[in-house]
Amino acid sequence: MVFFIIKPYLYGKEYKKSKGTKAPKSHFFSSNELKEKYKEHYKSKNYRLALRYYFLYLISIMEDSGMLYIDRSLTNNEYVNLLKKAEIDKGLTVRFSEIVSIFEKKWYGLIDVSSNDIENFSGEINGFLEVINESQ
Numbered sequence: 001m002v003f004f005i006i007k008p009y010l011y012g013k014e015y016k017k018s019k020g021t022k023a024p025k026s027h028f029f030s031s032n033e034l035k036e037k038y039k040e041h042y043k044s045k046n047y048r049l050a051l052r053y054y055f056l057y058l059i060s061i062m063e064d065s066g067m068l069y070i071d072r073s074l075t076n077n078e079y080v081n082l083l084k085k086a087e088i089d090k091g092l093t094v095r096f097s098e099i100v101s102i103f104e105k106k107w108y109g110l111i112d113v114s115s116n117d118i119e120n121f122s123g124e125i126n127g128f129l130e131v132i133n134e135s136q
Contacts (some may be wrong), residue, residue, distance in 0.1 A: 028070055031060040047113035048106070051121055058125050062096075065132055067131045076100045088136070095128050 029037065034057040041050040059079070063070050065089060068079055080100055083093045102121055106113050 002111075027121070030058065031057060031064060034060055042118060045115070047115060047118045050118050051103065051106055051113050053116075054122055054125060055099070055107075058099065061129060061132070065119065067092075067132070071130070076104060092131060095131070099128060101126050 018058075022052050034053050036056055038050050038053040041047070041053060059068070059070060067086075068082055077100065080093065080097045083096060099121075102124065105111060106117065106121070
């Protein structure tokens with residue numbers, strides 16, 4: 001019971017219980033801000049954070065293109081399932097699923113990320129983004 005009273009103070013005055021609705025865009029970094037954060041962390045050789053910000057950049061671009069919407073209550077695999085249900089091109093869904101798999105192994109597996117890893121990962125994302133741009 002105490003947690004429910006304290007919870008708004010832990011998360012700030014803006015705290016509201018999630019009901020699975022789309023969060024306002026203003027609560028997230030823009031695509032450009034995410035790409036800048038990626039570059040910043042890449043330059044400082046913090047490759048794990050660079051990987052994370054580039055993945056978030058991809059999610060943001062996908063939202064901008066109308067492929068999905070950002071909802072902090074969803075997992076990466078739930079995003080993959082939403083793409084499958086939305087009947088997005090199967091090839092895109094498979095590629096996105098592969099990108100999610102790479103990201104989760106590196107991020108959640110606490111595996112060291114090298115400059116080679118980030119180059120390969122960003123190459124996968126850039127290829128995916130090219131396909132999205134071609135289809136628009």
